[in-house]
Amino acid sequence: MTQFDEQLTQDLFAKKMITENQLQEIKNYRSLNIFSLNVELKLLLSISVLMFTSGVGILIYDNIDSIGHIALLAILFVITCGCFYYCFKNSQGFQKTETKFESPFLEYLVLIANVLTCIFIGYLQVQYEVFGTHYGLATLVPTIVSFFCAYYFDNRSVLTIAITGLAAYIGFSVTPQEIFQGNNDFYANPSLSYSAIMLGVLLILWTVYSFKIELKTHFTLVYLTFALHIISIASISNMYRDELIWILFALILAGSSYYFYKISYELKAISLYVFMIIYAYIGINIFLFRIFEHADFDEIWVLFFMLLPIYFIGSIVMFIKLIKNFNKEIAK
Amino acid sequence: MIVHDKNLLNNLALIEEADSLESAGFISKEQKKIIKKELPSFKVQNNILVRLGFFLLGSFLYSSICGTVSMIGLIGSTSFSERFFFSISCFIFLGIGIAGAEMLAKNKYYRHGLDDAFILGIILNAGGAYMITTESYNDTPLGLAIVVAVTSFLVYYRYLHLMSILVFCLASTAVLFFGLYEIGDIGKTIMPFAVMLFSGGFYFFTKKKIKNLTEIYHYNAFVLANSFCLVLFYLSCNYLVVRELSAELLSVDIKPGQDIPFAYFFYAFTCIVPVLYLVQAIRTKDRIMLWISFGAIAFTVFTIRFYYSVLPAEAALTIGGLVMFGIAYVSIQKLKNKESGLTFKPDRIHHSNTFLNAETLIVASTLGLKPEIKTNSPMEFGDGGFSGGGSGGSY
Numbered sequence: 001m002t003q004f005d006e007q008l009t010q011d012l013f014a015k016k017m018i019t020e021n022q023l024q025e026i027k028n029y030r031s032l033n034i035f036s037l038n039v040e041l042k043l044l045l046s047i048s049v050l051m052f053t054s055g056v057g058i059l060i061y062d063n064i065d066s067i068g069h070i071a072l073l074a075i076l077f078v079i080t081c082g083c084f085y086y087c088f089k090n091s092q093g094f095q096k097t098e099t100k101f102e103s104p105f106l107e108y109l110v111l112i113a114n115v116l117t118c119i120f121i122g123y124l125q126v127q128y129e130v131f132g133t134h135y136g137l138a139t140l141v142p143t144i145v146s147f148f149c150a151y152y153f154d155n156r157s158v159l160t161i162a163i164t165g166l167a168a169y170i171g172f173s174v175t176p177q178e179i180f181q182g183n184n185d186f187y188a189n190p191s192l193s194y195s196a197i198m199l200g201v202l203l204i205l206w207t208v209y210s211f212k213i214e215l216k217t218h219f220t221l222v223y224l225t226f227a228l229h230i231i232s233i234a235s236i237s238n239m240y241r242d243e244l245i246w247i248l249f250a251l252i253l254a255g256s257s258y259y260f261y262k263i264s265y266e267l268k269a270i271s272l273y274v275f276m277i278i279y280a281y282i283g284i285n286i287f288l289f290r291i292f293e294h295a296d297f298d299e300i301w302v303l304f305f306m307l308l309p310i311y312f313i314g315s316i317v318m319f320i321k322l323i324k325n326f327n328k329e330i331a332k
Numbered sequence: 333m334i335v336h337d338k339n340l341l342n343n344l345a346l347i348e349e350a351d352s353l354e355s356a357g358f359i360s361k362e363q364k365k366i367i368k369k370e371l372p373s374f375k376v377q378n379n380i381l382v383r384l385g386f387f388l389l390g391s392f393l394y395s396s397i398c399g400t401v402s403m404i405g406l407i408g409s410t411s412f413s414e415r416f417f418f419s420i421s422c423f424i425f426l427g428i429g430i431a432g433a434e435m436l437a438k439n440k441y442y443r444h445g446l447d448d449a450f451i452l453g454i455i456l457n458a459g460g461a462y463m464i465t466t467e468s469y470n471d472t473p474l475g476l477a478i479v480v481a482v483t484s485f486l487v488y489y490r491y492l493h494l495m496s497i498l499v500f501c502l503a504s505t506a507v508l509f510f511g512l513y514e515i516g517d518i519g520k521t522i523m524p525f526a527v528m529l530f531s532g533g534f535y536f537f538t539k540k541k542i543k544n545l546t547e548i549y550h551y552n553a554f555v556l557a558n559s560f561c562l563v564l565f566y567l568s569c570n571y572l573v574v575r576e577l578s579a580e581l582l583s584v585d586i587k588p589g590q591d592i593p594f595a596y597f598f599y600a601f602t603c604i605v606p607v608l609y610l611v612q613a614i615r616t617k618d619r620i621m622l623w624i625s626f627g628a629i630a631f632t633v634f635t636i637r638f639y640y641s642v643l644p645a646e647a648a649l650t651i652g653g654l655v656m657f658g659i660a661y662v663s664i665q666k667l668k669n670k671e672s673g674l675t676f677k678p679d680r681i682h683h684s685n686t687f688l689n690a691e692t693l694i695v696a697s698t699l700g701l702k703p704e705i706k707t708n709s710p711m712e713f714g715d716g717g718f719s720g721g722g723s724g725g726s727y
Contacts, residue, residue, distance in 0.1 A: 004548050005681075008349040011342075017350070017367045018359055026358050029680065032672040035617040036679035037663070040626075044660040052653025058646035104664060104676075108657075274381045302407075306400055312393040316446065319389060323382055331365070 005030065045108045053115040060123060069127055076120050083113035091153055098218045099154045110153045114161065118142040139169045151215075156222060163203070163226050170195050186237040190245075193234045197252060200231035204259070221269055224260070228272060231256045232279035239286045246290065253283045268330045277322060281315070333489050335437040336374070341492070341549040343371040344442070356680040374442035386445025393446075394432065394453050398425050422461035429453040437491060451493045458483040474514060477506035488553060497553045501560040513581065520581045524598075527568035535561035559620050566605050566628045571598040572635040606632050614674065 006027075013023045060072060087110050092099060101107060121142050124130045131137040143165030150159035172192055186193040204227050207220045231252070238249040257280040264273035347368055354364040377383040401424060405417040432450035441447045462479040463469065481503035488496040505527075512519035512526055519526075538558040545551060567573050575592050578584045586592060609625035612618070636642065643651070667676035 003543075003545075004345070004551060005349070008346055008548075009353070011346060012350065012353075012367070015346075015370075017370070018353075018363065022358055026353065029356075029358075033617070034672060034677070034679050035614075035619075035674050036677060037667060037674065038676055038678040040622065041660050041664050041667075041676060044656055048653045048656035048660060050653070051649045052657065055646050055649030055651075055653055059650060062646060105661065270379055271381060274379070274385060278385060302403065305403055308396040309393060309400055312389065312396050316386070316389050316393060319386065323377075 042104065045105070046111075049108050049111050049115075053112060053119070056116065057119055060119065073120070073123065076116060076123070080113055080116040080120060083109050083116065087113060087153060094152050095154070096215055098216070106153070107155060107157075110149055110155050111157055114146055114149045114155075114158050117145050118161075121145075136169055139165060143169060150219075154216070156219070159219060159222055160226075163223070167196075167199060167226075167230070170199055172196055186234045187240060190238070193238050193249075196230050196234040200227040200234070200256070203227040203230075221267065221272070224263065224267075224269075224272060228256070228260050228275055228279070232275075232283075236279065236282055236286065239283065239290070250283065250287055253279065257283070265326070265329055270326065270330070273326055277319065334492060335434065335490050336442060336492060336549075338547075338549075340373055340440070343373045344376065345548045346371055347373055352681055358680075374440045374444075376443045377445050378443075383443070383445040383448070387448045390446040390449025391453075394429065394449055397428055397432075401425075401428070419464055422457050422464055426454060426457040426461055429457055433491060442492075443494075447491065448493070448495065451487055451491055451496060452499075454487055455480060455484050455496065455499055472510050472513060474507065474510040477503050477510055481507055492549055492553075494552055494556060497556050498560070501557055505564060517582065520578075523577070523581075524569050524574050528565060531561045531564040531568060535565060555620065559624060562609070562621060562624050563627075566609070566624075566631075569598055569601040569605075570631065570635060571595070571602045572631075572638055574598050602632050602635055617674075 009018070009023060009026050012018045013020070018026075056076075060076070063072070087106060090103060090106055091101070121138065125138040131141075143162055146158050146162035146165055149155060150162050170192075172186075172195075186196065203223045207223045207227075210220065211217055235249040235253040235256070239246045239253070241249070257276055260272055260276040264270070264276060350359065350364050350367045353359045354361060377386060402417075402421060405421070405424075406414060429450050433447060433454060436444070436447045436450060459476055459480050462476055466475065468475060481500055484496040484500040484503060487493060488500060508527060508530055509523070512523045535558060538554050538561065542551070542554045542558065545554065575586070575598075578592055579586065584592065592598070606625050606628035609621055609628055613621035613625050637648070642648070664676050667674060671677070
């Protein structure tokens, strides 16, 4: 973009939209000719962490019977402790607000330490049944560790691991791949849906409480994103139910959509807003479909078909309005 | 030929510049607001999620209009009129697409999502119309590729639609591919070299064009075509691609101990080109090329591992992870305190807008894997297995 950047800034100046000082400042900065590898190197770090931890995971799985368990456990334990030692030594300790580390590696070391801890606990359970038949505990303990790490070291990635762990403890999976592929089967399992919705509500309540005591308020978006997807998907998949209970789920969806409408304005979070609209739109369509299901369509289906484009034009107009309002609000 | 007002296009570029200057902290928010107010522009959706949503809605609208038209066309039809309608249906849909795209463009919709739906619909229906009129369902799709390439180029030139250029690039590659395929065995044999020369030549052509470009609204399209050439150049003589294609097209049966002709050339090409890209990208400070070189390096590793299992997967992962961590560590230590040129400090101007989004997206998807590896495994313990632990399709 080089040749045009200069020219555009010059144009802005020519139109008297930026001052001469600003122009000079921008020119000075551009003459530094900065080519930042910040994103690329951080990405390399996170990929290397991912590769290393999964490599270790598979290594342990494959050799679970051949190498001595004690040796394996010891190595894992030493690496984990080393990582944690380094992290604790170099972190500034617990803080209620957002903290930035001096070293860019710390974030990734926390991640490694955390993942290795989870592998360690899993290994203990499968080999020695430390938790006996309390399989829930084997999930809960890594979750608690993750929550601790997330809050202590202020690490968002570890927080997402912790939340997925919490969901796994309840009995469903909220990793992006699984929740969108509908692997959880909320439809076949009503009690799971109730607990999923409860979890979503709890996450929301926790964010409200965090705001009150001002504890890591920048985590709010992570919690709310999970809550939105969990509640919406659980209630939408239950709206196909034959029993009358589907109306209850429709109401839940309506309530959550209203809440997220409000909160996304408050946080100026467009990702929440857009997904809220999409889920609400799906919900409305299913609702209409369920209502019309009982109507006699033989006579009027041609008319119905003709009305479809008008329906879509109507929805597009509505969407444009919604997005416009939101962008206006954000710009303020 | 361009439907959009050129003043507005220039204004759009100015507004985007103001946006990036604002996020870099050079100008104030109020200033940006004034700039936005003073320069009339298009209805643009910059948020990819919103744009995707509008694209979906636009596609619904387009297909529902087409559905209504088909129903009117088929009411009370005989089998003759049915066939007649079928033969012209794609042309009607094409007309609807053009009408929609024109109308949206006249109403200053640009990069909005709605226009994407109609413009891509034009290309799709042009291809469909060609298929139906020539009834060439079983031939090699050379004609189809030509039609799509021409249409997408015209569509780009009318609406300045970036995605059409991607379609154009893919379709032109298909024209080249099927053209050589039609020639016969000679064409199939020289295919890698022909594609290599073609993409190399086109790369330098577009590069020169970018240098002498005066209209800013064509810039992105040329950059896209330029990057496409880079990717195509690497893939054209990649060992894996060449070997699998020659097995497919020439039905060469490669027995153990044998290799394809010129194997050493392809091996060398596969290994050298990514490194070349990487060096060139860092030398010329070309970020897109840098990312392409990352992709190429990954594909080279995949190519080698596809034929030779140098190390078992888990050892390769562990060691690879350690090596990559080491490389990143050393590079960061080296670049940490540099203030100009190549550095680790985030770029004020270009960091925040495009690449921060890309970073969050990529990190989010990589992290999406982690819970699967991890939190699933404790769940699986209930069954007494460790099968979720890492092997579960995360690669």
